[in-house]
Structures are given as structure tokens and as C-alpha cells.
Amino acid sequence: MRASEIRALFAVASRPEVVSLAGGMPYLEGLPLDVIGEMAQRVIATRGTTALQYGSGQGDETLREQILEVMRLERIEAHPDDVVVTTGSQQALDLVTRLFINPGDVVVAEAPSYVGALGVFRAYQADVVHVPLDQDGLVPEALEDALTALAREGRRVKFLYTVPNFHNPAGVSLSAARRPQILEIARRHGVLVLEDNPYGLLGFEGEPLPALRSLDEDGVIYLGSFSKTFAPGYRVGWAVAPHAIREKLVLASESAILCPSNASQLAISAYLATCDWRGQIKAFRELYRERRDAMVGALAEHLPRATWTVPDGGFYTWVRLPEGLDAKAMLPRAVTARVAYVPGTAFYADGQGSDHMRLSFCFPTPERIREGVRRLAGVISSESELVDLFGVAPGDGGTSIESPSPDLA
Amino acid sequence: MSPAPRIAVLAGGLSHERDVSLRSGRRVAEALRGVGIEVSVHDVDADLVPALTELRPDLVWPLLHGASGEDGSVRDVLELLGLPYLGTDPRASRIAWSKPGAKTVAESAGLVTPRFVTLPQSLFRDLGAGRVLDAITTHLGLPLVVKPAEGGSALGVSLVTRAEDLPRAMVECFAYGDTAMIETAVIGVELAVSVVDAGDGLVALPPVEIVTDGPYDYDARYNPGRTEYFTPARLTPEVTARVADTALRAHRALGLRHISRTDLIVDSAGTIHFLEVNVAPGMTETSLLPQAAEAAGYHLGDLYRRLVLAAVDSPSESR
Numbered sequence: 001m002r003a004s005e006i007r008a009l010f011a012v013a014s015r016p017e018v019v020s021l022a023g024g025m026p027y028l029e030g031l032p033l034d035v036i037g038e039m040a041q042r043v044i045a046t047r048g049t050t051a052l053q054y055g056s057g058q059g060d061e062t063l064r065e066q067i068l069e070v071m072r073l074e075r076i077e078a079h080p081d082d083v084v085v086t087t088g089s090q091q092a093l094d095l096v097t098r099l100f101i102n103p104g105d106v107v108v109a110e111a112p113s114y115v116g117a118l119g120v121f122r123a124y125q126a127d128v129v130h131v132p133l134d135q136d137g138l139v140p141e142a143l144e145d146a147l148t149a150l151a152r153e154g155r156r157v158k159f160l161y162t163v164p165n166f167h168n169p170a171g172v173s174l175s176a177a178r179r180p181q182i183l184e185i186a187r188r189h190g191v192l193v194l195e196d197n198p199y200g201l202l203g204f205e206g207e208p209l210p211a212l213r214s215l216d217e218d219g220v221i222y223l224g225s226f227s228k229t230f231a232p233g234y235r236v237g238w239a240v241a242p243h244a245i246r247e248k249l250v251l252a253s254e255s256a257i258l259c260p261s262n263a264s265q266l267a268i269s270a271y272l273a274t275c276d277w278r279g280q281i282k283a284f285r286e287l288y289r290e291r292r293d294a295m296v297g298a299l300a301e302h303l304p305r306a307t308w309t310v311p312d313g314g315f316y317t318w319v320r321l322p323e324g325l326d327a328k329a330m331l332p333r334a335v336t337a338r339v340a341y342v343p344g345t346a347f348y349a350d351g352q353g354s355d356h357m358r359l360s361f362c363f364p365t366p367e368r369i370r371e372g373v374r375r376l377a378g379v380i381s382s383e384s385e386l387v388d389l390f391g392v393a394p395g396d397g398g399t400s401i402e403s404p405s406p407d408l409a
Numbered sequence: 410m411s412p413a414p415r416i417a418v419l420a421g422g423l424s425h426e427r428d429v430s431l432r433s434g435r436r437v438a439e440a441l442r443g444v445g446i447e448v449s450v451h452d453v454d455a456d457l458v459p460a461l462t463e464l465r466p467d468l469v470w471p472l473l474h475g476a477s478g479e480d481g482s483v484r485d486v487l488e489l490l491g492l493p494y495l496g497t498d499p500r501a502s503r504i505a506w507s508k509p510g511a512k513t514v515a516e517s518a519g520l521v522t523p524r525f526v527t528l529p530q531s532l533f534r535d536l537g538a539g540r541v542l543d544a545i546t547t548h549l550g551l552p553l554v555v556k557p558a559e560g561g562s563a564l565g566v567s568l569v570t571r572a573e574d575l576p577r578a579m580v581e582c583f584a585y586g587d588t589a590m591i592e593t594a595v596i597g598v599e600l601a602v603s604v605v606d607a608g609d610g611l612v613a614l615p616p617v618e619i620v621t622d623g624p625y626d627y628d629a630r631y632n633p634g635r636t637e638y639f640t641p642a643r644l645t646p647e648v649t650a651r652v653a654d655t656a657l658r659a660h661r662a663l664g665l666r667h668i669s670r671t672d673l674i675v676d677s678a679g680t681i682h683f684l685e686v687n688v689a690p691g692m693t694e695t696s697l698l699p700q701a702a703e704a705a706g707y708h709l710g711d712l713y714r715r716l717v718l719a720a721v722d723s724p725s726e727s728r
Contacts, residue, residue, distance in 0.1 A: 005564060005628065011428035015454070018423075332425055332565065332584040386530065386583050389538050390576035 006343065009331050010404040013340035019372030021359040022340040023408035024168070024315055026228055030287050035275060036231075036267075043266045055262040057254035059085020059238070063269040067238055070272070071224060074200050075214040082240050084249045085260045089198060089225040089237030093120050095252045096194055096221055096239065100158040101126045106150055109161040110138050112318070112347030112356070114168045114196065117161055121349070126158070128349035135309070137174030138162055140181040147189040159192040159221075164212055166199040166314025169347050169358035173312060176209055183216045198225040198237075201281050203313035204289040218242050226268055228315070229281050232406075234264035288315065294366035295359060298373035303380065308359075315362035318344075320355055322384060324393060327357040330383045339375040342404065413446055414467035414721050417460075419483065421452035424475030425585065426562050433692035434472040436699070437713055444710035446717065453483060461492060468721050469494040472692060474561050479689050480506040495720040497688040501664035505686050508558055508590050511663060515683040518662035520655060522683040524549055525592035527558055530583050538576070546572050549593050555579060558588040561687060563626045568594055597676035600642055601697040602656035603690060604669045607715035608722075611660065613653035614701035616673075618642030630695065638697075640704035648675060655681045667720050670698055 013020040043051050058064070064080040071078065086092040093116070101107065103125035109117065111130030121128050131146045132139050143160070150157050162182070164174035174182065186193050195212045203209075213222035225237040241249055253260075271277060292310075295317055299308050305322040321327055327343035334340060344356030361369055418441075420434020421427055438448040449464065451457050453473060461469065469492050477483050481499035488499065497505065504510045509527040516522050526545060533541050545553070552570040555578040556563075565585035567578035582589045603614040618639040621629045629635045644652065656671040663669075663686060670690035674682045690698045702712050 005626075008428040008562075009425060011431065012423055012425070015423055015427075017454075329581055329584055335425060336585075338423075383584070385534075386580055389530075389533055390580050391538070392577045392580050 006328060006331060006346075007404070009335050010340065010408055012335050013404065013408055018335070018338045018340055019364060019368050019375060020340045020408060021361070021364065021369070021372050021376075022342050022404050023363055024360055024406070025363050025408070026232060026284070026315075027287060027363055028231060030284055031231065031280070032275075036271065039270050039274065040267050043263070043270050047266055051263045051266045053262060055259045055265065057259050058250045059083065059260055060262065060265040060269060063236075063265045063272075064238075066269060066272045067224065070201075071211070071213075071222075071240070074197070074208045074211040076211050076222065076240065077214070078217075078240050082243070082246060084239045084241065084246055084253065085265060086237050086239060086253060087257060087260050088227060088232070088235045089196065089223040089239070090116055090120075091253070091257070092223045092237055092239035092249070093117055093194075093196065095249050095256070096159075096223075096241075096245075097121060097124045097126065098252055099245070099248050100192070104156075106155045106157040107159060107161055108143070108146060108150075108157055108191070109349075110163065110167065110170070112169055112344065112353055113161065113349075114163055115342075115346045117196065118347070118349050121161075127155075129157075130348060130350065130352070133167070133170055133172060135172055136178055137164060137167070137172055138178070138182055140178055140185060143182060144185050147185065147191060151189065157189065157191050159194045160186050161194045161196065162212070163196045163199075165197055165209065166202060166311055166316075168199070168314065169316050169342070169344075169356075170318045171309040171311030171314060171316050172318075173203075173209065174212075179210065179212055180215055183212060183219060187216070187219050193220045194223070195220050196223045198223075198228045199314040201229050202285055202288060202315075204285060204292065205312060213240060221245060229284065230268065230271065230277070234268055235261065236264050236268050285313070288313075288362060291361040291364070291366055291369060292317070294369045295361040295373065298370040302373050302377035306380070315360050317359050317361065319357050319359055321357065322380065324387045325380065325383055326354045326387075328354055330379060333383055334376065334379045337375045337379045339372045339379065340404075341376070414717060415447045415464070416441060416449075416717055417464060417466035417469045418448055418450045419453060419457070419469060419471040419473055419478070420450055421454075422473045422476065422478050422483075423453070424473070424478060425560065425564050426475035426478075429562055429691055429693060430472055430474045430478065432694070433474065433689075433696065436694060437470065437472055437692050440710040440713050441717065444714045446714060453477065458486070458490065461487075461490060466492065468717055470717070470720075471496060472689060474689055474691065475564075476559075479561065479687070480559065493721065495716060496667050497663075497665045497669070501666075502688045505663050505665060505669075505688050506559055508556060508685050511659075511686050512683065514663050515659050515686075518658055520659060520662075520683040521680055523554075523592040523595050525590055527588060527590050529588045531587075533579070538579075542572075542575050542579070545591055546575065549591065552594040552596075553578075554592050554594045555582045556590050556592075557582050557586040558590045560585055562630060562691070566626065595674045595676055595682045597674045597682070598642065598644070600644075600652060600673045600675060601701070602652055602671050602673060603698040603701045604656050604660045604665075604671070605698075605702075605712070605716060606667050606719055607712060608719040611657055613656050614698070615641035615704045616644065616649060616652050616656075617697045617701050617704075618644075619697075630691075636695075638700055640700050644675070648679060648681075652681055655683065659683055659686055666723075667716060668698075 064083040101124040213220040222240040308319040341357045344353030481502035484499040599619040620637040672684040
């Protein structure tokens with residue numbers, strides 16, 4: 001099966017008849033839309049000539065100060081000058097990659113890794129080397145081995161890309177004990193760390209773990225976002241970078257987009273100033289925890305032959321299919337059964353992952369999640385029968401990176 | 410009939426080809442609007458019947474690909490609602506939609522079609538997959554083409570050149586449907602011939618020759634650049650005429666109406682092999698019928714308007 005065939009199949013997933021466990025859209029019905037509406041109106045009415053005007057390439061200064069407050073929850077101490085506001089953290093990812101990567105340079109990333117980052121790395125012709133993760137996140141010994149091997153081969157490793165909290169797609173977090181170890185290894189090998197942290201505040205229990213950036217100011221570029229904790233439609237994210245890099249990020253951003261949207265920044269700034277955003281995040285955490293429970297419960301009930309990660313936060317669980325099944329080859333059957341997921345191959349740059357799928361629990365209600373997993377069980381059972389019948393092993397996923405578009409539920 | 414009929418385009422649906430259908434529908438709707446025709450576009454969902462009942466369009470143009478859009482069932486509903494539509498009636502759609510069914514009809518009409526077998530998944534289970542696959546390669550030889558017996562856009566289709574690749578091809582095919590058609594792969598010039606009735610009787614548009622780097626699969630079909638098209642095909646006038654005649658004969662033998670596209674291969678001996686026919690040909694920016702129409706000198710909006718007017722004037726027969 002070819003890659004764009006996969007993407008075409010996702011077209012069906014937006015229909016209400018289909019239970020989509022494929023998307024990554026936050027559940028915005030949890031937001032007080034009336035309050036946010038009034039706030040947006042007030043921003044335009046009182047500060048319209050600023051909100052609708054060009055702004056600073058680095059981003060609105062007040063918002064940058066407020067971002068410090070958000071980051072303090074993960075123990076990051078920074079100065080507003082260190083923050084660059086971007087059009088979603090995805091733009092920051094693009095800018096960092098543009099600054100650092102020449103064709104053939106190596107980016108080290110987790111196995112699996114966020115598909116949207118792999119797409120950016122691919123666009124700049126980086127060579128992605130995957131390093132395994134386990135229940136406690138990226139494995140330090142494996143990172144050490146990979147960096148040593150790459151150095152021996154004379155390869156230029158530009159940065160380590162990592163999603164330390166509630167990983168997309170793996171659902172795991174880098175343990176507190178491993179955080180300093182990973183930083184020490186990267187530092188010793190002269191490799192910058194790109195910490196992508198959209199989900200850090202969406203943990204289901206306990207306090208957020210300290211960000212990697214809180215442990216190392218000079219060796220880490222930190223990416224944050226309001227897309228998961230508030231609303232992705234505003235497209236506001238940010239980067240925190242060491243001084244020399246930050247200046248270049250601002251110039252690169254200006255040449256790409258001139259400046260991030262002032263209207264969006266002022267709206268978010270007003271939201272942070274006047275609404276109980278901490279309470280909102282808490283409400284989201286509870287909502288997503290209930291959905292995680294529904295997902296994990298349904299998996300245990302319906303898919304006894306599969307294994308999966310139990311995330312402590314975020315949006316996703318990572319499911320290993322019963323032996324012999326290929327998630328990509330199975331997708332048409334799932335679509336026929338009115339359920340959608342993302343085949344694991346999307347999350348690797350090298351064709352691995354056909355034995356996994358990513359299931360998201362952020363958007364569908366608990367009831368729909370249970371129904372989706374029930375349908376998936378039927379799909380897996382039929383596909384298992386087929387694979388046993390013909391005795392084939394899962395295929396190589398190819399090297400194209402395909403995932404649903406961001407507006408898929 | 411008023412000079413500018415109101416048209417309802419159906420696009421989307423829940424088939425594997427939803428994406429293609431949405432794109433076909435948008436293209437046709439825009440082309441018709443460009444020539445001053447009022448068009449509404451509808452998905453196939455719970456809102457469709459009330460919308461059509463209220464709208465009472467002069468003509469429905471189903472641009473649905475795959476499943477209920479092409480197998481005749483949506484057309485059955487249009488007949489139940491008494492709404493005139495563009496294209497083939499439900500009964501003939503049902504036969505054309507089944508690749509083995511269409512091949513059998515084409516063969517009875519004297520057309521040549523690659524040798525084939527049609528096998529449900531259950532048969533492999535009952536008889537043992539290995540034995541059946543061995544019998545297939547022994548009987549039909551290699552290379553083979555494995556396709557779902559129903560379905561379009563080359564979804565689930567594999568070209569198999571080595572016997573050891575056949576099991577995987579079967580698995581990919583059965584992911585799309587319960588019945589597989591396996592046919593001898595004919596090597597030659599791949600052609601698509603569109604047939605339209607735009608008011609002057611049935612006309613075959615110039616054949617489009619398809620040259621791909623690798624198989625003409627889903628990716629090659631819908632990603633500009635992966636496939637090279639020659640329109641009209643690089644054929645002698647004599648072969649071109651026979652190709653056109655073959656498509657017209659297939660269209661008539663299968664009882665199709667208004668519009669169709671027939672896929673053919675001409676081998677090195679000049680024999681024309683019928684592969685399959687589409688009652689709802691793709692109308693996207695990379696699709697074959699629009700390319701053929703432009704090569705024939707048609708302005709797309711004009712052609713679609715003429716198709717619509719001709720269809721409005723030849724109301725569907727009830728069966």
C-alpha cells in the first residue's frame with residue numbers, strides 16, 4: 001500500500017459514523033466559549049489598532065512575560081527576552097530545523113517520534129536516527145551507544161529531538177531520574193537538545209516533572225504551546241532558546257512570516273490575565289483522564305492479545321498488535337468497520353512500526369472510545385484470520401511520512 | 410426545460426474513495442458554475458434525502474466513487490425518489506461495478522479480456538490457501554494482477570511478478586473486500602477511453618495513454634508528476650479507431666448511459682484487452698476523463714453543461 005492511499009483513507013474518518021481514534025484535536029467543548037467570545041470582542045474593541053496591526057517578530061512582550069508564568073509550573077526560569085512566540089510550536093520546530101540542518105545532517109529522535117517533526121526533518125533532508133524508548137522514556141544507554149556510533153562514523157549530529165512528557169505517539173514520559181542523564185550524555189557529545197513539550201501540563205496525577213530546560217539553560221531549546229492546554233485555533237506556540245540561537249530564530253521567523261498574529265497573541269494574553277487558566281487545565285486533565293481510563297479499560301476488555309502503554313497524561317496510547325499483523329495493511333478494513341487509527345509506520349523515518357498503531361483518546365467521548373475499540377477488536381480478529389491463512393509477515397512501511405491532517409478529530 | 414437547470418452533485422460518501430469523490434465533485438461543480446449553472450453539492454448522509462426532496466433538482470449527478478456510489482444503490486434511491494440523474498441505471502451499475510461481472514459481459518460481446526478467476530476469502534480457508542495459490546499460478550502463470558472484485562482507484566491492487574509475493578497481495582486485496590479477482594497481467598500500452606453522450610450520440614473521447622514509473626496505483630493516479638499521460642495516446646490511427654470502438658462496444662454491451670470510462674491494454678500484437686469499466690469516472694484535476702475531453706478540444710464547463718442538458722432531455726427509464 002502506498003502512503004497517500006493511507007491519507008485518502010483518513011478522509012472517511014471525519015464522518016460522524018466513524019469512530020476516529022486517529023486524530024489529535026483537543027476537546028474544545030470543554031472551554032467556556034461564551035467567556036472567550038466576550039474576551040475576544042473586548043480585545044478588538046479596546047485594543048483593536050494593536051491587535052489587528054503588525055507586531056514584533058519576537059512576539060508580544062506582555063504575552064512573553066505571561067509565558068514565563070506558564071513555564072514556571074515546570075520549573076523553567078527564563079527571561080522574556082529568551083522567548084520567541086511562533087505560529088504554533090510547529091513553526092518553531094521548522095525554524096530550528098532550518099537554522100541547524102544541512103542536507104544529510106543527523107537528527108536523533110525517539111523511536112517512535114512525533115510525525116509532524118519527522119515531516120519537518122524530512123523537508124530539510126535531515127537523516128533521522130531513532131533511539132529506543134521504554135516505559136521510562138528515552139533509554140540513556142541506547143542514546144549513548146547511538147551517539148558514540150555516529151561519532152565513530154564521522155556523522156554530524158545537530159540535535160536530539162525529544163518529547164519528554166506524555167509522548168506522542170508512545171504515551172510514556174521520561175522519568176525524573178533519566179532527565180539529568182540524557183542531558184549529560186547530550187552535553188558530552190556536543191549535541192543540542194530540542195525539547196518539545198506540548199502536553200507537559202496535562203498529567204493525570206502528581207505534579208509536572210521538571211522540564212529538561214529547567215535543568216540546562218545552555219544546551220536545550222524548549223518548545224511550548226497553547227494548542228493542547230487552551231486552543232490550537234489561535235496558533236500560538238513558543239520557543240525558549242539560548243541567546244545566540246534566539247536572535248537567529250527571530251530573524252528566521254521574520255523572514256518567514258514577519259510576525260506571529262497579534263490578534264491571537266492578545267486574545268491569549270487576555271485569557272491568561274483574566275481567566276482561571278490553571279483551573280481550565282485542571283478540568284482538561286480530568287476530562288482526558290476519564291477518556292484514558294475508558295481507552296485502557298476497553299483495550300483490556302476487547303484486545304487481550306495486544307499490548308499498550310498506559311499514559312499518565314496527554315492524548316495517546318501506543319498499541320502493539322498481535323504477532324504478524326500490519327497496521328497499515330489493516331487500515332482499509334478498519335475504515336470499512338467505521339473506526340480509524342494511525343498506523344505506527346507514520347512515526348518512524350525508516351519504515352519501522354508496522355506492528356503498532358496510535359490510538360488517541362482526546363476527542364471522542366468515553367462511550368465512543370469504547371465503541372471504537374470494540375470495532376477495532378473485530379477488525380483485528382478478521383485480519384488475524386487472513387494473515388494466518390496466507391502466512392505473511394508484516395511489511396516494511398516505506399520511508400514516506402503520512403498522517404492525518406491536523407483537522408481530523 | 411429551463412435553459413439553466415438546477416443540478417445536485419453528490420460527492421463524498423463513506424467509501425474508501427471518499428477523498429477522490431469529494432475532489433471530483435468540487436471540480437465538476439465549479440466547472441458547471443463557471444458556465445452559469447446552479448449547482449449544490451451534497452454528501453451521502455442522513456441529510457441527503459430530505460435535502461433532495463426539498464430541492465427537487467432538475468438533475469442529480471452522482472460523483473460518488475466506490476461502494477454505494479457506484480454499485481447502483483444510491484441510484485436506486487434516486488429512482489425511488491423519482492429524481493432524474495446523470496449516468497447509468499442501478500441494474501447496469503451493479504454489473505459494471507463488479508469487475509468479474511463486467512469482464513464476463515464484455516467477453517460475451519466479443520471483447521478480449523485477460524484470463525481471470527474470482528475467489529472469495531472463505532474459499533482459501535476451506536481449501537487451503539497454499540493449494541489454491543499454487544493452482545492459480547499454475548493455471549494463469551505470472552505475472553498476475555490481484556484486485557478486489559469491486560472497488561476503484563486501484564485500491565488494494567497489486568502486480569505480482571513472483572509467486573512468493575502472491576500471499577501478501579492477497580492480504581492487501583482482502584483488506585478492501587471479501588472477494589478477489591486475479592487476472593493474467595497483460596504487458597502493453599495502458600489506455601483509458603472515456604465515452605460521453607453530450608447530445609450528439611455516444612462519442613469516444615481520445616484515448617489517454619498512461620505511463621508510470623512503477624504500477625499505476627493510487628499514489629500514481631492522484632499525485633501530479635508520478636505518471637506521464639499522453640493524450641491522445643501514441644497509437645496509429647487504425648489502433649486508435651479500434652480502441653475507441655472497443656470502449657463504445659463495452660459501454661453499449663454493459664448498458665451504460667451518458668458517461669463511462671473503459672480501461673484497456675493494447676499488447677504488442679495489437680490485441681486490445683478489456684480490463685474494467687467505471688460508471689462514475691474520476692473527475693479530479695489529474696483524472697483521465699477531463700484530460701481526454703480537453704485533448705478533444707472541449708472546454709470542460711461546456712462539455713459538462715452539454716452532458717447535463719442531454720441527460721435532462723433523456724429522463725431515466727425505470728426498470
